[in-house]
Amino acid sequence: MTADAAPAPMAPVPYRVTGRRAETADTVTLTLEPVGVSIAEPLPGQFTMMYAFGIGEVPISVSRIGPGRVREQTVRAVGAVTRAVCATKPGQVVGLRGPFGVGWGLESARGRDLVIAAGGIGMAPLRPVVLRALSEREAFGRITVLIGARTPADLLFTDELDVWRARGARVEVTVDRPAPGWSGHVGLITALVGSVDADPVRAAAFVCGPEVMMRVTAEALIGLGMPAVDVRVSLERNMRCGLGWCGHCQLGPLLICRDGPVVPYGHAVPLMTVREL
Numbered sequence: 001m002t003a004d005a006a007p008a009p010m011a012p013v014p015y016r017v018t019g020r021r022a023e024t025a026d027t028v029t030l031t032l033e034p035v036g037v038s039i040a041e042p043l044p045g046q047f048t049m050m051y052a053f054g055i056g057e058v059p060i061s062v063s064r065i066g067p068g069r070v071r072e073q074t075v076r077a078v079g080a081v082t083r084a085v086c087a088t089k090p091g092q093v094v095g096l097r098g099p100f101g102v103g104w105g106l107e108s109a110r111g112r113d114l115v116i117a118a119g120g121i122g123m124a125p126l127r128p129v130v131l132r133a134l135s136e137r138e139a140f141g142r143i144t145v146l147i148g149a150r151t152p153a154d155l156l157f158t159d160e161l162d163v164w165r166a167r168g169a170r171v172e173v174t175v176d177r178p179a180p181g182w183s184g185h186v187g188l189i190t191a192l193v194g195s196v197d198a199d200p201v202r203a204a205a206f207v208c209g210p211e212v213m214m215r216v217t218a219e220a221l222i223g224l225g226m227p228a229v230d231v232r233v234s235l236e237r238n239m240r241c242g243l244g245w246c247g248h249c250q251l252g253p254l255l256i257c258r259d260g261p262v263v264p265y266g267h268a269v270p271l272m273t274v275r276e277l
Helices: 082-087 120-135 160-168 189-195 211-223 265-272
Strands: 013-022 027-034 047-052 056-063 071-076 093-100 113-119 143-149 171-177 203-208 230-234 263-264
Touching: 027 082, 027 093, 027 171, 047 071, 047 082, 047 189, 056 082, 056 093, 071 082, 113 120, 113 189, 113 211, 120 143, 120 171, 120 203, 120 211, 143 189, 160 171, 171 189, 189 211, 203 211, 211 230, 211 265, 230 265, 263 265
Parallel strands: 113 143, 113 203, 143 171, 203 230
Antiparallel strands: 013 027, 013 093, 027 071, 047 056, 047 093, 056 071, 230 263
């Protein structure tokens, strides 16, 4: 296969780990560069199927895009495959397929205020939105980033938050359980919604985290006057093929790997509230 050939959709493409950064006790960010052929450049919000050779593959959010063919993916160790991926070291090789799914649609939000709300690992797929918006700062209105985590030790990308503030974003952080020395907000992320610096009728919101967090945050934003269609959430289900072929990620009428993971909240809410789904 030449460097210009398109990879088969079910064939993992080798990527070398060129950097590894521990974010929390169970989460790492890997910097990846293609060994030869590369997959297409993802959009913010898309994911790849990441393969630990000899073990299996899992869907992983892209947490930074570029420059060039370099990308970062942030992985939390919650099972055999993700533990193996998290344990990789620079020089080792993993496989990638994709990118898959529907992105956040940031381009459609140009000229609007942005509200970016993340809970826990949900900051990973939202980080490219923040970075892209700040790199094109004049293309967007006010930018508010709301971040929630269980404890200060569970926060991701903490070394970047002041940089985001310096580049024009309003960043507010809250934790469920403070630690000694913590002087920030304590409580649910919904408590931060009142600090959103945005015109609700001309804003776009991107929300990612546990489903209950997305639901209450979206409802709080809608309570400020934002139309449900302008609040986008990222759903997570058991994705295996990434192409909508196997049906494992079906959620009502949606195949999350194909029709999501990002969907307008108005489409998601009737599905998120049905326990059987």
